[in-house]
Amino acid sequence: MRSSNRLLRTMHDIRLLYSSVGQTGLDYPALTSILRAASPNNVKLGITGILVFGSGMFLQALEGERAAVNRLYTRILRDPRHTDCQILDCGDIEIRRFPAWSMKLISLDDAPTSDRRDLVGKHFGAHGLDPSRLSGAGAYAFLSELTSLEGAAPRRAVIAAR
Numbered sequence: 001m002r003s004s005n006r007l008l009r010t011m012h013d014i015r016l017l018y019s020s021v022g023q024t025g026l027d028y029p030a031l032t033s034i035l036r037a038a039s040p041n042n043v044k045l046g047i048t049g050i051l052v053f054g055s056g057m058f059l060q061a062l063e064g065e066r067a068a069v070n071r072l073y074t075r076i077l078r079d080p081r082h083t084d085c086q087i088l089d090c091g092d093i094e095i096r097r098f099p100a101w102s103m104k105l106i107s108l109d110d111a112p113t114s115d116r117r118d119l120v121g122k123h124f125g126a127h128g129l130d131p132s133r134l135s136g137a138g139a140y141a142f143l144s145e146l147t148s149l150e151g152a153a154p155r156r157a158v159i160a161a162r
């Protein structure tokens with residue numbers, strides 16, 4: 001038996017994308033307080049990703065070792081600051097798309113740049129920002145393009161610009 005069997009790997013990195021509905025009244029300070037706890041925790045767990053908030057909804061990508069992502073997602077599910085979590089996509093990855101950030105927060109409601117407005121228009125059209133309507137591929141494309149807009153990011157940036 002060859003040891004390079006791709007179907008039998010002991011360590012898997014996965015990417016999980018989910019959407020959720022934020023608790024009513026979540027403001028930017030509340031979002032940054034989520035990140036203050038999340039970032040050091042994610043560094044410890046080897047998890048990277050991006051958390052987008054807009055129109056009262058979250059879209060998050062979690063990348064990391066499969067067991068660590070599963071455990072974290074189970075904890076996030078129980079968080080009363082959001083409801084209606086829906087997994088949009090989840091699967092093995094060879095390369096991380098968001099390796100630079102222990103968790104990058106982007107709030108689309110505050111001071112949106114024209115680039116960001118255009119991107120939201122492109123991906124959500126007339127429906128307005130509702131990540132739960134996106135397909136898995138659509139959610140990945142949106143986050144990926146949003147990440148590209150951010151340009152060269154410092155490694156391990158924590159609470160980032162709006």
Ligand SMILES: Cc1cc2nc3c(=O)[nH]c(=O)nc-3n(C[C@H](O)[C@H](O)[C@H](O)COP(=O)(O)O)c2cc1C
Pocket residue numbers: 020034037038039041042051058060072075076077078079081082103
């Ligand atoms: C939308 C959302 C995203 C979150 N993302 C993370 C995350 O990436 N990492 C993390 O450790 N906690 C995250 N949290 C916070 C966790 O739900 C939880 O409060 C935190 O990990 C502390 O858990 P503990 O109270 O069990 O120690 C998130 C919470 C919300 C509402």
